[in-house]
Amino acid sequence: MNGWRTLLPNAWYVAVREYRSRARSRSFVIGTVVLAAIAFVATQLPVVIDLSMTTSQTRVAIVVPSDGLPPDALAVITQGLNGQQGGREAYLVSWLPGVDPAALQSDLESRKLDALLIVVRNPTTKDLAFTLRTDIPRDGRPVANITTAVASLQLEDRLVRAGTSTAALRAPYSFQMEPIKPNSPSTNSISAEVSSSILSTGLIVLIFMAIITYGVWVAMSVAEEKSSRVMELMLNATTPLQMLTGKVLGNGAAGLTQYGVILGAVVTGLLAQGPIHKLVVGNDAGAQFGGLSPTVLVAFMVLFILGFLLYSLLYAALGSLVSRQEDVQSATSPLMTLIMIGYFMSVFGLQAIDETWVKVASFLPFFSPYMMLARVSTGHVEIWEFGLAVVLLLASIVVALFVAARIYSAGVLLYGQRVGLRQLLRMARVSR
């Protein structure tokens, strides 16, 4: 095959034609717009969640005796309900010393208040007695939180009555954390762990979707040329290798364009998150890009492009075996299975990122786009490991290019025959 010598410029012309006809098609334009809109809306989810959180704040009124409580009673209660400091407050507490509970009944009935806590001192035991007037379910989270806060107040009150000074109660003490094994790496916070795992899954889904969607485009465009019979005209004008290369690059570029637009919508959405948050919720929470470092982005792009090239070459080869576009789905189903296996392996692999099978699979060309990405995005990888996976992927692309070109050049002239595995292997061995 003398394809290498003359790969250009024809592969380029084919790529440009593929790109144009793809990018001008109505399905491409509509698909891009719809997906970009969905992506933009998705980035505004945190705003929606915050909005629903704000309205779900529990309003609690606490009626207490006008005197005789420990000096920092209010602090004990709010700390018990809303945690240490910072963060979003789940409870809006009104502290009402010496108020008649009956005065608040109308607020409770009109739902301006969710709960009324009445605190009195029992004249005989001298202990505090609590009454919680509310329709919140007995096993609801607010009841549990209020119960805990109340217990702290009771304890503090008893200690103060026993003569312990509040200063002694508040005296600092030591609390330290240490890993199970001295060199254990897990020092991340829960939110960082969660956000990096969500990010990894998200990136894996992105690669998965891209390979399936755009790979099928390649197979479709090959089958289209066959079914419209323009193939023979093309075969006289170009070599199969030129056609194959052009198709993969053209459709890949169209796919990248669509991805670029969607990513643009995501970035715009994230940047707009702050202002929109301010507008809708009232305060500026700011955008959160959890764990998306430049390293991960570069690794994602590299694996995305190489993975797409490898799979779409095979998609083109399989697409050349069918005569009609309707048959593309069934002809490419083995490839689909392979992609699904890689996808599920990586989703499970995320939960077991340091297992040997995950490490091994992250080097195997058909799985490395997912598995290596999973390892990179969770930070469990050495630079040479990534390099090795990329080199193996590149090598397999070169092999796939030759095998696909062989199958392609034999397949494009076949009409109406069903091609079995044995014939496929023979095609790959001998040219035309």
Add this chain to the structure above:
Amino acid sequence: MSLIIDSVSKRFGEVQALEGISLEIKPCEVFGFLGANGAGKTTAMRIVLDILRPDSGTVTWNGTLNSKVPRETWGYLPEERGLYAKMNVLEQLVFFARLHGVGAKAAEREVRDWLERFRIPEYADRRAEQLSKGNQQKIQFIAAILHDPEVLLMDEPFTGLDPINAALLKEAFLEMKERGKTLIFSTHQMETVEELCESIAILDRGRVVVGGSVREVRRSSGRQVVRLAVEGDPEIAWLATLDGVVITRRGQDYTEAEVSRGVDPVVVLQTALGRGCKIHHFEIAEPSLEEIFIEKVGQIDMTERTLAPKALRA
């Protein structure tokens, strides 16, 4: 200086598509491939174009192996016509020309010229799917010649064309020939071959049954045909009594008889004169290509031409 097909064989699974065919096609010649469906015409063309590789044998153009010949040497009109349905005519013709190494501007100029010559300049901006079959075929022909190829191979170029468009295409054919191009086409329309071809090859089940210049092919037939018409005797029954003469056709205008090899057809004329007939028409004709085709490919052709007998129903 010629296209030489040397003992080319090709097998597809169980089917021997070509069995050692050898042909020489001279430059600037119009060459016709004749053959029934499945005789191997398309396979032969695809092998010449290096779209298919032969199992054995070689194809050379001016002494160079076909796989080494620049692709723009060949122009090809495949039997299975196809264009990019959604692409407009100008864009796709320019695309095909550029694949053959024509510059973008030159390509557009050529395309507009040819559309003009085929009297369809207004189709430049239409999508291919909006054109009629016949007009699509013209576009495909233009696609095959845009890059000014030295050799033009066309698979059944006239099928599906109405007489007016067929005449248009023949004119384009002759123009290509005048420009010094070599034209090779396959067909089973004998009149077209007699009208255009200088040389032919008749293929049957992967073999060349007969090949060469049209005149040689005609002579290669052992058949001699005599056409005779005499006044007052449309039957000419005595003709059948002559040794080695078989009446093959009785018509209003003349009666046609085949004279076997070794018998001089002039005997027929002498006999007629001897019987005192008034002769209106006497002709020693060369057999038509159709007759030669039927003679050479006869057996299979006859079975293909007649329906299988009706199945008997109880």
